[in-house]
Amino acid sequence: MQFSEDQAEAYDRISQALATAGVDLVNGVVSALAARNDAQLLAVLGKAGSGKTMLLARLVADLAEARVELVSGDYEGKRNKETRTLAVLAPTNKAASVLRGHGVPATTIHRILYTPMYDPEYEKIAEWLLGKGDRPEIDGLAEVAMDRAQASYLIHKSIPGALAAAGLKGSDFIIGWTRREDPLDIGFVDESSMLDDRQFKDLGEIFSTLVLFGDPAQLAPVGQSGAMAFDAIDEGQKTYLKRIHRQVRGSPILDLAHALGDASLEFETFERMVNDAARADDRVVIAPRVDATMMARSPVLVWRNATRIRLIHAFRNAYDAPADRLLPGEPLICDGIELPLKHRKKRVDLEARGLIKGAQVVYLGPGKKPGFSRLHVFGTDDPDVNAASIIKIEAPGEDEPFIPSAARMGAAFLHGAAVTIHKAQGSQWPAVQVFAPDIYAAARSGLTEAGIPLWKRLAYVAITRAQERLFWVTRYMLAKPETELGIEDLRQGTPPVLVLSPGEADQF
Numbered sequence: 001m002q003f004s005e006d007q008a009e010a011y012d013r014i015s016q017a018l019a020t021a022g023v024d025l026v027n028g029v030v031s032a033l034a035a036r037n038d039a040q041l042l043a044v045l046g047k048a049g050s051g052k053t054m055l056l057a058r059l060v061a062d063l064a065e066a067r068v069e070l071v072s073g074d075y076e077g078k079r080n081k082e083t084r085t086l087a088v089l090a091p092t093n094k095a096a097s098v099l100r101g102h103g104v105p106a107t108t109i110h111r112i113l114y115t116p117m118y119d120p121e122y123e124k125i126a127e128w129l130l131g132k133g134d135r136p137e138i139d140g141l142a143e144v145a146m147d148r149a150q151a152s153y154l155i156h157k158s159i160p161g162a163l164a165a166a167g168l169k170g171s172d173f174i175i176g177w178t179r180r181e182d183p184l185d186i187g188f189v190d191e192s193s194m195l196d197d198r199q200f201k202d203l204g205e206i207f208s209t210l211v212l213f214g215d216p217a218q219l220a221p222v223g224q225s226g227a228m229a230f231d232a233i234d235e236g237q238k239t240y241l242k243r244i245h246r247q248v249r250g251s252p253i254l255d256l257a258h259a260l261g262d263a264s265l266e267f268e269t270f271e272r273m274v275n276d277a278a279r280a281d282d283r284v285v286i287a288p289r290v291d292a293t294m295m296a297r298s299p300v301l302v303w304r305n306a307t308r309i310r311l312i313h314a315f316r317n318a319y320d321a322p323a324d325r326l327l328p329g330e331p332l333i334c335d336g337i338e339l340p341l342k343h344r345k346k347r348v349d350l351e352a353r354g355l356i357k358g359a360q361v362v363y364l365g366p367g368k369k370p371g372f373s374r375l376h377v378f379g380t381d382d383p384d385v386n387a388a389s390i391i392k393i394e395a396p397g398e399d400e401p402f403i404p405s406a407a408r409m410g411a412a413f414l415h416g417a418a419v420t421i422h423k424a425q426g427s428q429w430p431a432v433q434v435f436a437p438d439i440y441a442a443a444r445s446g447l448t449e450a451g452i453p454l455w456k457r458l459a460y461v462a463i464t465r466a467q468e469r470l471f472w473v474t475r476y477m478l479a480k481p482e483t484e485l486g487i488e489d490l491r492q493g494t495p496p497v498l499v500l501s502p503g504e505a506d507q508f
Contacts, residue, residue: 090426372387
């Protein structure tokens with residue numbers, strides 16, 4: 001792994017901070033954690049493709065080699081006071097799963113605030129997988145099931161994932177959740193532009209050494225006046241990655257993203273650049289209409305709520321979805337948990353299963369009880385959940401949403417066929433549709449965020465959500481799907497890469 005000059009500088013600065021805290025990466029020597037003082041705080045900032053994930057992965061690997069214990073949030077075994085720990089965090093399930101896809105074991109911020117309590121019998125399996133105990137004999141689990149658990153853990157380094165591979169459900173081995181009482185040691189936070197003030201404060205209280213990895217060109221959290229968590233950090237604690245490594249591979253999507261850094265660039269010029277890129281490379285597509293098939297697993301990205309609602313309405317009409325219920329396969333976005341404070345334990349359980357604000361979910365069908373729904377949660381080890389649900393579907397021109405599932409309390413959802421670019425931050429999909437008329441509307445509005453035209457931030461975040469293909473949608477039209485909505489792809493593991501399908505165009 002060859003570092004660029006700016007990556008090497010960032011590595012050295014973080015390495016020096018860790019050495020001050022008693023973790024010497026150069027010599028592989030680790031000392032006990034000293035009495036906690038004020039937290040060390042650093043930030044590594046760079047645009048998409050600048051090598052932040054590569055740097056983070058190298059640091060995690062070197063810390064593991066120095067025998068710093070990784071805290072994953074899914075299981076914490078017994079450790080002595082001499083043990084040094086590391087947690088790699090992201091604000092959302094999707095952002096954490098993107099990191100895991102790059103080989104970096106990551107969990108959500110919420111999962112590090114709450115720890116699971118395991119049934120003592122299955123805790124023996126966890127300790128064995130971690131190399132802290134002998135292989136146990138468990139009633140009801142055959143040797144072949146234990147072998148599957150071990151094989152899964154060697155690949156994914158996930159205790160719940162390993163137990164699921166053995167044929168167990170989360171309810172079999174997790175008996176409850178508890179708020180973290182003991183502080184942790186070293187924390188790396190990816191997608192830190194998404195951190196709100198409360199999360200930033202919580203992390204500062206938990207970790208004695210905290211390193212934020214973030215993209216200053218993204219959008220700030222809603223309600224924070226364009227400010228990001230790392231804006232409050234002294235410049236002397238920041239390192240900037242300026243070389244764009246991924247552009248070496250000739251990515252037209254990244255070329256477009258970084259062109260937005262030109263202060264003189266106008267929207268019309270940028271759109272001509274998108275058209276030029278589409279003529280030269282099929283990874284960029286000029287789409288005259290939105291494709292409903294893609295919307296089922298990869299939401300259309302928009303700026304305005306009115307556009308989002310109209311697109312969702314058009315999507316449901318295209319699939320002939322009935323007005324009084326959802327179809328299996330319809331996408332949802334978790335909008336938080338609606339539970340009174342006295343139901344804190346249930347709230348923690350739902351959030352630990354991945355139902356946190358912004359989580360991408362697919363509706364599988366009605367649950368076992370009235371008001372319950374069976375759901376598939378992306379980015380979690382045990383994705384299928386049966387939960388009390390409050391599902392709201394907004395309609396154009398209507399003040400009140402349609403509610404196909406109305407539990408008195410539980411997890412709240414909005415339809416996920418289209419989402420705002422703000423909500424899409426931290427997520428990536430193989431193929432992404434960006435609704436260009438909304439970007440144009442932002443350009444016409446003249447709005448700015450932290451001195452930068454809002455349309456440029458919106459366009460930057462939107463197009464960098466695309467891992468492989470970018471669809472720049474130019475008109476208010478919808479391509480009808482050629483296949484029925486279903487859930488078969490979820491049963492096969494990961495959803496397939498979806499591309500535009502030919503179809504008749506309807507006005508919406």
